[in-house]
Amino acid sequence: MNWTEHFARRVGYIKPSTIREILKLTQKSDIISFAGGLPAPYLFPVERLKEASVQVLEKQGSQALQYGTTEGYTPLREWVSSRIPNTTVDNVQIVSGSQQALDLIAKVLLNPGDKVLVTAPTYMGALRAFDAYEVDYVMVDVDDKGMIPASLELALKQKPKMIYAIPNFDNPTGITMSLERRQMLVEMAKKYNVPIYEDDPYGELRFEGEALPSLYQLAPELVIYAGTFSKIVVPGFRLGWLVAEPELLIVVARAKQAADLHTATFIQMIAYEISKDGFMDGQITKVRAYYKNQRDLMLKALEKNFPEDCHWTRPKGGMFLWVTLPKGLDSIKMLMQAVEHKVAYVPGEPFFAKGGGENTFRLSYSIATPEQIDEGMNSLGKVIREQTKVEELV
Ligand SMILES: Cc1ncc(COP(=O)(O)O)c(C=O)c1O
Incomplete structure (x- = not known):
């Protein structure tokens, strides 16, 4: 062939x-x-994960090994929601690594020829996920505070369909977007009516200074927020979460169902087991x-x-x-x-x-x-x- x-x-x-x-x-x-x-x-945390796996299998073995719901294991969704102000379980979709969230959101929001606004440089894995949907890009210049306002405005005038941002400890640059730039970004996004995808795999890995509000906290109505267990527990879990308005998540769940039915129940239950008792902190x-x-x-x-x-x-x-x-x-x-x-x-x-x-x-x-x-x-x-x-x- x-x-x-x-x-x-x-x-x-x-x-x-x-x-x-x-x-x-x-x-x-x-x-x-x-x-x-x-x-x-x-x-x-190999030992704790071993212990948690046994606990899950002993207490809830048949549920852990059965098919589950596409939205994710409810107690885990509740745990994610408890860490993000003003959200409920309906704002949370569990995903198979936050990389899957990039694909699902692109599938749901982007048509061939649409433009995605990205920083120059940006996470290569996001570009590769979006590429498959036959999109084009507009690039925004950055300095040590994140997106430069004049460059952002120029890019928004090219009518992108979505903004992709990594405000905390960016991959690849390590740059953190300042509070002023975060506020400016959501204001501009509102003005031009463009949703923002906030990718936050590294947010918990702060070494110094105060945590800044996420873009999602500043404007939950237009931000899709993605987090992951990969950098704080283990990447091999392939476990992450998407936080957004339920109206969007309902469609995301349909797309996810077609992709993989749901994220592994056993893994979600282990993650919940180690999260509920404070071990995660x-x-x-x-x-x-x-x-x-x-x-x-x-x-x-x-x-x-x-x-x-x-x-x-x-x-x-x-x-x-x-x-x-x-x-x-x-x-x-x-x-x-x-x-x-x-x-x-x-x-x-x-x-x-x-x-x-x-x-x-x-x-x-x-x-x-x-x-x-x-x-x-x-x-x-x-x-x-x-x-x-x-x-x-x-
Ligand atoms: C910016 C960014 N987004 C998403 C991901 C994907 O992470 P995961 O699928 O392991 O949650 C990574 C991984 O390195 C990343 O750096």
Whole structure:
């Protein structure tokens, strides 16, 4: 069978990734990789999950192993709702990882040719989820406070169908949107009548400063909020939640039913078991302290090893920071050099919906050991200096 001639038109929108090919090289064991965004496995509460699994099976075994409702396990939905002011269980849809929420919302809201407003750069996984619905993008520039108002207004004039935002500890930049910018964003969204998708996988991972109100809290009528257990408990659960007005969620539930009937009941019940008794709060405290230390180590190593004309973000939470190299350096070209020096990162360009960011890259500080951070930043600093010399000679 020649499958290519049988593909649906949308396959043309699902682009192959050259970066993925390069990054495959980084999976060799002798390479120190800051490329992946994997949560630190040392934080997985294996013993508590083992205990909770047994508790669920003993107390509610047949319910846990049976088909469940598409909206999700009600006590878990109630728990999510109890953590988000002014919501009820009817505002909560359980999803199979917050990645599924991106797909479901795109399926329900976006027609081919619609424009999605995204920051430049943004989460690659969101772009790939939206791509399959044959959409186009408008990009908004960001600074260290989030979306720049003038750029946002220009983008809104192009009539996007939806705004996609990651206000807390953005992937890939680590930037947190300031309160003023949050207020400005919801005001502009209201003015132009555009819904906002607020993706918040990292919100609980705040290392410093006061938590800011979510966009959803500021304007629940126009915001769709997505959260996840991936970064605070384990990503392998594939468990997240969507919070929005019931009128929208009813349609989302229909789309989800067609996709996977419902999220695994057993997993939802285990998650509820560890959430209801306060264990989760202790877990979040532990996770935060761990990543804060990782961030501090990375910032110190950057300060020590990187040339002065490089810039990087100082995230107040989350798992990533974003490096800007001097103009003229190309982080894709440089990756091959870096891999030769046994160190890897993700080049910035693929995080841009419509190109750009050639001199940028993302670093994840989530799983490296202190020694690897030190050694890795030392090697990368050398690679940058070498590349700078090469560019000067050209
Ligand atoms: C911004 C963002 N959104 C969504 C996801 C998907 O997370 P999950 O499906 O594990 O909940 C990720 C994962 O890295 C992410 O960084």
